[in-house]
Amino acid sequence: MGRKPVIGIVGVSDGDMEVHETLKEIVQAQVDTIVEELEKDGRIEVVRAECLVNSVQSAKEQAEFLNKQGVDGTVISHGVFAFPNFSAIIAKFGKGPFLLCANLNPDWPGMVSMLAAGGALDHLGIDHFRVAGDFRNPEILGKIVHFARCAGVVNRLKGQKYGLIGGRSLGMYSATVSMQDWQEKFGVDVDHMDQSEIVRLAEEVPEKQVEKAFDWLSGHCGEILYDGNRLTPEKLKEQIRHYEAVKKIVRDNSYDFVGVKCHYEMSRHYCTECIAAAFMNDPYDWDGEKEPVAYACEADSDAAMTMQILKLLTDDPVLFMDVRHYDSDYDVMVFCNCGSESTYYAGRSKDPEENLKKVKLYPCLEIYAGGGCHVNCMTSPGQATIARLNRYKGKYRMTVIPAEFVSLPEEKMAETTREWPHVFAKLPFDHRIFLERFSANHCHAVYGDCIDELKTICRMLEIDVEVLGE
CATH class of the missing domain: 3.20.14.10 (L-fucose/L-arabinose isomerase, C-terminal)
Incomplete structure (x- = not known):
């Protein structure tokens, strides 16, 4: 009877354009994995950002875009080391609550990026949630679903x-x-x-x-x-x-x-x-x-x-x-x-x-x-x-x-x-x-x-x- 929770997702990358060009496929792959697994699960509707974030401008634009789509919360995907200020800007202009996600991949420091972004949000007094692991693992994916369901309750209350x-x-x-x-x-x-x-x-x-x-x-x-x-x-x-x-x-x-x-x-x-x-x-x-x-x-x-x-x-x-x-x-x-x-x-x-x-x-x-x-x-x-x-x-x-x-x-x-x-x-x-x-x-x-x-x-x-x- 109730609608499914709607969650926004945006991938964050390096702020240097040349470095971003070398990393963007890795960043996108993690976003794609999360979205595909959530769509297979079927309990959550997912709205993708229009592009990856690799600048202050794109962080603000994509946060505002997802907000306008009426999402219940925002997932910020860290597949590589992304500039932490991008997550801070997304959290300032986007729709909370916020979930920082990282894959535990020894080849790429997404986990470190998640921690750096989490520190930035803590500095700003923005409470947030975190999950790290293989998003094909039902237990790890379940934590995103859990976040989305709870965010859906909080945001459906608003305006009632x-x-x-x-x-x-x-x-x-x-x-x-x-x-x-x-x-x-x-x-x-x-x-x-x-x-x-x-x-x-x-x-x-x-x-x-x-x-x-x-x-x-x-x-x-x-x-x-x-x-x-x-x-x-x-x-x-x-x-x-x-x-x-x-x-x-x-x-x-x-x-x-x-x-x-x-x-x-x-x-x-x-x-x-x-x-x-x-x-x-x-x-x-x-x-x-x-x-x-x-x-x-x-x-x-x-x-x-x-x-x-x-x-x-x-x-x-x-x-x-x-x-x-x-x-x-x-x-x-x-x-x-x-x-x-x-x-x-x-x-x-x-x-x-x-x-x-x-x-x-x-x-x-x-x-x-x-x-x-x-x-x-x-x-x-x-x-x-x-x-x-x-x-x-x-x-x-x-x-x-x-x-x-x-x-x-x-x-x-x-x-x-x-x-x-x-x-x-x-x-x-x-x-x-x-x-x-x-x-x-x-x-x-x-x-x-x-x-x-x-x-x-x-x-x-x-x-x-x-x-x-x-």
Whole structure:
């Protein structure tokens, strides 16, 4: 669903014209090898500079050319000893982040050139990345792909628009952000909208669409536990209307990701927003396949940003979780969000039938007097990465946690709040480390090991990283 990262590449050479003429084929050969291997790999789009760099003028021109092509970052290839000032000029006028590449070839001092260029960038305070080796080696090529994927996340964030629907929920400091900080750090615009727009637009949803959604949920969910009070067919249809309203808000306002307050204006006076929270984050709904939109409950904006980073990195739905309990019998942390999560995680399938047959819609808790359902499921087992942006004295850091999601007997969900979705996670360290150091009540996750990528993304964003257990 997401676009491939786009990386620019430029080869640098000697600044003496006669020497350049004798070396240019070697410089070009290394550029060609990198490009050919990346094209065979298929995960990255590559844009070549128009020519090799062998002067201050060509360094500036080629840097600006690649920048204009909309690349996410720039690879500077060192096949021979190139004048280090060329790399410095490229870094000044080009699109960062920057990766310096050299082949470990004893015939030609490309590695030395990379070190000299790296020293120049360090002098200028320009952070950069380096890789040296045979670019036909999958491990070495993988480092370029890694760089490009992370650069793609950072640069796709820039210019995005976050929809903050409602204000601070339940007095949470850690859920609120400064729009100035976000523009400076991430390049993301924060647009505020009142929750009343959801109510207003819900009234405009065509009845035919509501019935289509209701029939689809009725036919696919494992169980819908109507109680004739808080959860009735009409109340579920109201939740459907709210979801359709949020979809329209996202579409009409070009929001890339959103946070919705819910408690208590919506949950006590209209309905819980649990259907919206589930299916905005899902890769499907009753209209078919769609792109997930990162949706954070309780207008938790740092949650939303964390989720958007994870989504851009993996192209997968992202979990929104509440920290709830430590279960000593099974040695697991229990994460139990107050009413909803992406149903994708019920079965870990892109097929909604596989997932929804494991989903139950329960009547919401009595404190949510507006009524509606909670979306219950147990998250499918698998290796996962938990992450959370948080702040200390106003400075961002990201806390990252390796985890293994596990399945437990269903009755374990009743020990907390059976109506809510559950994640049971084994952590590779003592749970007390988590309780002593984790700096939020919400956290977020995707399947797979994304720790190295998150470290690189945070370095590119100049954000500290804390990996619990390391």
